[in-house]
Amino acid sequence: MGLGDMGSGLAKNLMVAGFEVAGFDLSSERMAAFTGAGGVGCGAAAQVGQGAKAVFVMVMNGDQARQVIADLATVMAAGSAVILTATIHAHEAREIAASLEGTGIDMIDSPVSGGQPGAMGGTLALMASGTDAAMAAQRDVLEAVSKVIHHVGQEVGDGQAMKACLQSLIGSLFAATYELSVLAGKAGISGQVLREVIASTGAGNGITDGSLENIMHRRFDGTGSGIGTMWKDLTISLEMAKREGVPMHTTATAMQIFQAGIAKYPAGDNQSAARVIEEIVGAELAP
Known part of the structure; x- marks a missing residue:
C-alpha cells in the first residue's frame, strides 16, 4: 500500500526476492511503473490484502494508515500480517492495533530509516515492534527489504x-x-x-x-x-x-x-x- 519513493522500493525488493507482489496507489503514474516492473496492480486497498501473507503499509500519515488498514482487515486472513512501515504517532499505531484485535491478523509496527536510496537498494534499517511469533512468521519478507532488523519491542507503538x-x-x-x-x-x-x-x-x-x-x-x-x-x-x-x-x-x-x-x-x-x-x-x- 503506497508506491511512492519508499513503497516502490519495498515492492521492487520483494519482487527481486521472488515474492508475487500486489499493490495500490492513488497515482496512475506510480501504478503504471509498478505493473511495468512486474507487480500486480489492484484497483482498491482491500484488493491488495486478498490472499496476502503480509501487506506493507507505506502511506504518509496516521489517518491514511487507519483507513487503509481498516479496508485490509475486511479481506485479510487470520495468520497474515499488516506491516506498518509508515512513520506515524505511536498512539495512532496502538489504536490501529487495537482495531485488529479478534481478527487474527498480526500487526508489526516497523518504521524505517534509510530514505529512498535504502528503499530502492533493500538496505533499510527496520525498527520493528511486535510479538516474537509475528516477527518469526514474517522474517522472510522483512529481510527482503532491509539490511538490518531491530526488534525494538513486543508492543505495537514501540517502533514508532x-x-x-x-x-x-x-x-x-x-x-x-x-x-x-x-x-x-x-x-x-x-x-x-x-x-x-x-x-x-x-x-x-x-x-x-x-x-x-x-x-x-x-x-x-x-x-x-x-x-x-x-x-x-x-x-x-x-x-x-x-x-x-x-x-x-x-x-x-x-x-x-x-x-x-x-x-x-x-x-x-x-x-x-x-x-x-x-x-x-x-x-x-x-x-
Missing part, C-alpha cells in the same frame, strides 16, 4: 517511539548542517574543504556529508528527500516529547528551521531549508 527519537537526532543534524553551510559560505570556505575536514573528525557523518554535497551543487529537489516528510516526522517527535513531558530544545529549533524551509519551498527537498538561511544572509556554499 524509536523512530521519533531517531528523527529528533537526524533532524537536528540536518538543521545544524544547513546553518554551518551558510556560515562557511559567508566566510569564503570551500564546500569541498569543509566536507573533507568534517569527515576527518568525530563530527563526520553521512547526513552532513550528503547534505553539504547537495547544497554546494545546488540540488534542492529530486534527491528523494522531500522536506514534507522530515517536517512531519519532527512534529511527531515533538508531540511525543510533549506527551512524555520531555524538553527538546534542539529538536524544537530544528523544527523551526524546517518550518521556514517548507513555508518557502513546500515542494522542495530537505536542503531547501538551507536556501532560506542563504537568502537571509546573501551567501551560499560554493564547491
